[in-house]
Amino acid sequence: MQKIINSWFPNVVVNWSGDNGFVGAIYQTLYMTFVSALFAGILGLILGIILVVIADDGILPHPRFYYCLDKIVNLVRSIPFVILLAVIGPFTKLIVGQTIGPTGALVPLIVGTAPFFARQVQLALLEVDPGVLEAAQAMGMTSWQIIYHVYLKEGLPELVRSGTLTLISLIGLTAMAGAVGGGGLGNMAIAVGYQRFQNDVTFVAMILILVLVFIVQGLGDWLIRRLKH
Amino acid sequence: MTENNAIIKLRNIDVDFGSHSHEQTVRAVNQVDLTVQQGNIYGIIGYSGAGKSTLVRVINLLQTPTHGTVHVNGQDLLQLSVAELRQARKKIGMIFQHFNLMEARTVFSNVAFPLLGSKFTAKQRKQKVTHLLELVGLSDKATSYPSQLSGGQKQRVAIARALANDPQILISDEATSALDPETTTEILNLLKYLNKKLQITIVVITHEMDAIKQICQNVAVMDQGRIIERGSLLQIFGHPQTKIAQQFVNSATQLSSALQEIKQSNLATEVYQLNYVGQVTNDPIVIELYKKFNLQANILFSNIEQLQATTVGIMLVEFAGSKEDIVAALAYLDQLGISVQKIDLTQIEVH
Numbered sequence: 001m002q003k004i005i006n007s008w009f010p011n012v013v014v015n016w017s018g019d020n021g022f023v024g025a026i027y028q029t030l031y032m033t034f035v036s037a038l039f040a041g042i043l044g045l046i047l048g049i050i051l052v053v054i055a056d057d058g059i060l061p062h063p064r065f066y067y068c069l070d071k072i073v074n075l076v077r078s079i080p081f082v083i084l085l086a087v088i089g090p091f092t093k094l095i096v097g098q099t100i101g102p103t104g105a106l107v108p109l110i111v112g113t114a115p116f117f118a119r120q121v122q123l124a125l126l127e128v129d130p131g132v133l134e135a136a137q138a139m140g141m142t143s144w145q146i147i148y149h150v151y152l153k154e155g156l157p158e159l160v161r162s163g164t165l166t167l168i169s170l171i172g173l174t175a176m177a178g179a180v181g182g183g184g185l186g187n188m189a190i191a192v193g194y195q196r197f198q199n200d201v202t203f204v205a206m207i208l209i210l211v212l213v214f215i216v217q218g219l220g221d222w223l224i225r226r227l228k229h
Numbered sequence: 230m231t232e233n234n235a236i237i238k239l240r241n242i243d244v245d246f247g248s249h250s251h252e253q254t255v256r257a258v259n260q261v262d263l264t265v266q267q268g269n270i271y272g273i274i275g276y277s278g279a280g281k282s283t284l285v286r287v288i289n290l291l292q293t294p295t296h297g298t299v300h301v302n303g304q305d306l307l308q309l310s311v312a313e314l315r316q317a318r319k320k321i322g323m324i325f326q327h328f329n330l331m332e333a334r335t336v337f338s339n340v341a342f343p344l345l346g347s348k349f350t351a352k353q354r355k356q357k358v359t360h361l362l363e364l365v366g367l368s369d370k371a372t373s374y375p376s377q378l379s380g381g382q383k384q385r386v387a388i389a390r391a392l393a394n395d396p397q398i399l400i401s402d403e404a405t406s407a408l409d410p411e412t413t414t415e416i417l418n419l420l421k422y423l424n425k426k427l428q429i430t431i432v433v434i435t436h437e438m439d440a441i442k443q444i445c446q447n448v449a450v451m452d453q454g455r456i457i458e459r460g461s462l463l464q465i466f467g468h469p470q471t472k473i474a475q476q477f478v479n480s481a482t483q484l485s486s487a488l489q490e491i492k493q494s495n496l497a498t499e500v501y502q503l504n505y506v507g508q509v510t511n512d513p514i515v516i517e518l519y520k521k522f523n524l525q526a527n528i529l530f531s532n533i534e535q536l537q538a539t540t541v542g543i544m545l546v547e548f549a550g551s552k553e554d555i556v557a558a559l560a561y562l563d564q565l566g567i568s569v570q571k572i573d574l575t576q577i578e579v580h
Contacts, residue, residue, distance in 0.1 A: 140318035
């Protein structure tokens with residue numbers, strides 16, 4: 001077994017351990033994914049809820065604010081991520097003090113993912129039966145109660161689906177961020193595997209990213225099944 | 230029936246739809262006055278688009294009227310603050326055509342939902358919900374989810390939920406329209422029972438005269454945003470004035486299909502429609518006519534309803550006898566308080 005690995009993936013073995021090896025890269029990818037998922041998740045959730053609540057047929061309609069927020073979300077979402085990485089460099093430096101390395105990648109990852117997730121949250125919450133919302137209003141519920149106990153509770157399976165989708169696309173973005181200096185498996189695949197012609201490294205980096213995606217997808221699907229009645 | 234007992238008083242209600250940017254507005258409710266007495270079961274009937282759903286939403290201000298005043302439970306709802314309005318709404322329960330239950334919650338949790346933020350302890354809450362589920366006959370379903378229930382059961386859960394805050398008023402928005410006839414009767418009987426037991430005022434909106442017939446004491450008929458006719462169930466059912474009210478009554482009594490049948494099969498040429506309220510049965514009328522005027526009344530169709538312990542009858546008859554006798558007989562029937570109307574069969578459309 002050891003022999004086969006040594007002969008098929010020689011460079012992977014050499015590059016396995018240590019901070020600059022695969023172990024470090026996996027850690028960096030997980031770090032970028034989950035820290036930015038946490039912040040983008042909170043930010044996107046808040047934005048998504050606001051978009052639903054202040055829409056024309058929402059529980060607290062505010063047409064002008066909605067118009068602005070809607071446009072901003074669309075605008076940020078339309079910037080190609082590679083360009084976003086470069087464009088917000090100064091802002092990134094201001095926030096985390098560096099523009100390279102996994103921590104430097106966090107800011108662009110969050111800015112790039114939050115609007116995407118906000119849109120997903122919006123779509124998920126719009127699935128909540130308007131009749132149920134009307135019933136809640138007829139019961140004299142406050143807007144907070146409706147947001148928390150109706151929108152979030154009834155929309156939870158859809159929210160988990162959106163979260164899974166966003167997390168997977170975020171993993172893709174970490175690879176891109178990695179390639180331009182963020183570290184992680186993306187950096188491994190490009191800077192080590194591709195540029196040094198070590199194809200086995202690129203291949204294994206890809207497999208590891210796929211494994212991560214499958215785990216996230218599997219957990220998401222399992223959770224949705226648990227939540228649906 | 231004094232004004233003082235009125236629990237719902239809507240005055241001069243207009244509701245316009247249409248945004249600021251668009252010039253044209255649609256008037257969904259037009260100059261409507263509505264008074265509902267405490268403890269009454271009040272029916273509002275109309276075809277879809279007549280504005281009845283919009284009108285009942287004015288009662289709890291889910292729909293703010295463009296003009297008019299809204300007094301409910303002695304409060305001027307339009308003068309209340311947002312927080313006060315929420316409190317007022319807790320005393321106005323509402324049930325819906327599609328039940329509007331929360332799929333992610335159990336039956337118990339659905340019924341407990343309106344009690345969120347109330348001062349009840351967990352134990353009191355449990356007692357309350359258990360009692361409500363008993364009231365609607367669903368004690369054994371507390372841990373089920375709505376998707377596991379039938380339509381009738383879902384509506385029972387919705388009723389229990391609507392009663393959670395001990396409302397004085399229950400609004401039923403087409404609550405039986407998605408149910409089969411048997412389940413409809415079950416739900417209507419439950420509403421009637423709750424009306425008696427809890428003295429709760431119920432406003433029923435529907436497009437089915439059958440539903441009105443089964444439980445309502447008073448009826449308003451709506452068309453194009455206006456109330457075009459109103460009165461006690463007996464008045465509307467026995468002597469409908471407007472064409473639309475007549476259509477609704479006829480659909481409930483099967484009169485229209487009988488007329489079509491008569492026309493199609495040429496059963497008779499001169500048909501009279503007799504409407505009566507509170508008379509005993511058909512037979513004495515027919516016998517009297519024979520005795521007094523030597524008229525043979527051939528009954529082509531008859532429908533007798535017991536509405537609130539009063540007989541309401543409709544009869545289609547053809548008379549065999551001389552012209553003078555028929556004229557005299559019609560005058561006699563008029564004396565008895567039976568309204569007689571000659572049917573013009575050429576006006577009957579056969580479908």
